[in-house]
Structure formats: structure tokens, C-alpha cells
Amino acid sequence: MDSLDTRLKILEPENKPLIELFNALAVAANEISVRISRGGDFGSIIGDENADGDAQKALDVLADEKFLEAATGSKVVAAYCSEEQDHAVILDESAPLVVAIDPLDGSSNIDVNVSIGTIISVLPNPGGDLQQAVIQSGERQLAAAFFVYGPQTTLFLTTGKGTDLFRLDPDVGIFVMIEEGVLIPEETSEYAINASNARRWFPPMQRYIGDLILGEEGPRERNFNMRWIGSLVADAGRIFNRGGVFLYPGDNRPNYETGRLRLIYEANPVSFLIEQAHGAATDGSNRILEIMPKAIHERVPFIFGSKVEVSWIANYEL
Ligand code: AHG
């Protein structure tokens, strides 16, 4: 089996900066994974609210520090743009890559021994004002990845030639490829949504989920199952494995008109990975990867997973 290092070397020479970057990120992820499994008081609130208005927990801040250190040490990153920082951190104007990151995804699961992770989007350095460097459409991503810190620590990675799955060997601290070219089943009878928001969804989403709940007796004429972990990475990991559809739509709460998830460092990297595994990712009607962002921390309604189900949702004209 190939290690992460070996797998990335296949891409040389033009992708040497990506190899440097992912080798550095893998070291940081290994360290975070070990710290999480040892336990500790990672869930206490230590910071201010981050740019998205969420309380910062100890592990959000630790992960942000570790991944910033890794990006800096790789010497290939011009700007580092994190959920946990209001503005981009400028590292080296002449470096070729820009990183957008959710250092710790699934913060509400930190204290309860449920899978959490890290999401990474890699873009080319466009030059000019590096504070604006991440304002690029997702189609321009050179690579995308997420780590899942769970019963196993895994990594889903794409550089645009399919999505590969790696697993951390904790004895040696190396990510070993366990599946090359992951393919998401096109059809599914499983969905993931925070159903506690049902009364707040806009009517088309209420109709769609209502039809799934009606099961065999409804217009879909079959029963659907529901799974919701509350960590985007863990829900996505399951969908890569056995198919499914994930939905975080907009709703009528203040600041949730376009949902909860962030375009640049959550939806874009996950969408790149999903499309590379032959799934689909939209905001209900438009391809996520074609959306031109306006601001670093902007949110987007996010629907992804098995292709046939994602296109079925478009019928409801969300
Ligand atoms: P983060 O911990 O980076 O803020 O992201 C949490 C996200 C995502 O992981 C999850 O799918 C969603 O928020 C959960 O939202 P609810 O709390 O509304 O269920």
C-alpha cells in the first residue's frame, strides 16, 4: 500500500509544492489525532467568537495554531485563511499556493468522543492583494482534502485526478492509501439533515423532506433512512463510503438565509472531493464550484452526495 508520501510523489515534478504542503499538513493532523485520543479539556470555551459568530473552543484554537505552523513550515503557502481568523495570514508573497482551512470541523462534538476533522482547500496564488487571494471560485482549486479524527483517522484527498482515501497508521504516524479512486453510489435511500430546523426551512425544503418521510406511501414510493452526525466531515465520510445526501439549507433564522456552512473552506473543498468521486454538490440549483465568492467567511446552502438524489432535489426549486 502507498503511504501519503509515496502517493504524492507520483505527481512530481509539477506538483512539488502540493507534496510539500500535504506532507506538512499530515504531520500536523497526526499530532492533533494523537492529542484527541489521549483526551483532555479540549471543549472549554477559551476564545472570543470567531468570524462566523461561533464560540472558539480550546481545540479550535490549537488546531488552527498547528495547521498554521505546518503551512508556514512548508514554505509553499503565500496566504493562510482560516475559519478561526478574521483575515488571511500573509506568509510569503512569492509562494505558489493559498490555503483556506476549517482547522476543526464539528466543534459541538469535541467533548463527546464523536468524529471531528479538518477541511482544506488549496488554490493558486493569484498575486495582487493577498487579503483577497481566497476570493476565487472552487473550480480553481488545485487540491482539496479533509481529515477525520474518529475510530480511525482518515484522509480524503484529491488533486483533480479522483479522490483517494488514506488511513493513519498510528504506530508509525504515516497515512497509507486504502482506496484509490473512491466512487460514490449514484443512488441512495439515506439522507442527512438537522431536522430540528424543519419549521424554519423554506417551503420547497419542507416539501422535499416531507416526501422522503412519507416513504413507501409517498411520491418516492420507497422508505428513506436518516443519519446526522453533526460533523460535516463525518457525514461526508459516510457518504463517500455508502452513498447518501447531505443537506444544510438556508432557513428563516437571522443570519441563516444561506445556511450555516462556509463556501470557501467547507463547501468548496468538500464539493471538489465529491465531484472527483462522481457525486454532485449544489446550493440547491447551482454547482457549488461555479459560485464566485464575495467574502472570506460567506455561507452557502449546501447539498451534496449521490448524483441522482442531488439532481432530484433540483425539481423542488429551492
Ligand atoms: P464548525 O464546527 O467548523 O463550526 O462546523 C460545524 C458545522 C458542520 O460540521 C456541521 O455539519 C454543522 O455545522 C452542524 O450544524 P448544527 O449545529 O446546526 O447541527
Ligand code: MN
Ligand atoms: Mn466546520
Ligand code: MN
Ligand atoms: Mn471549525
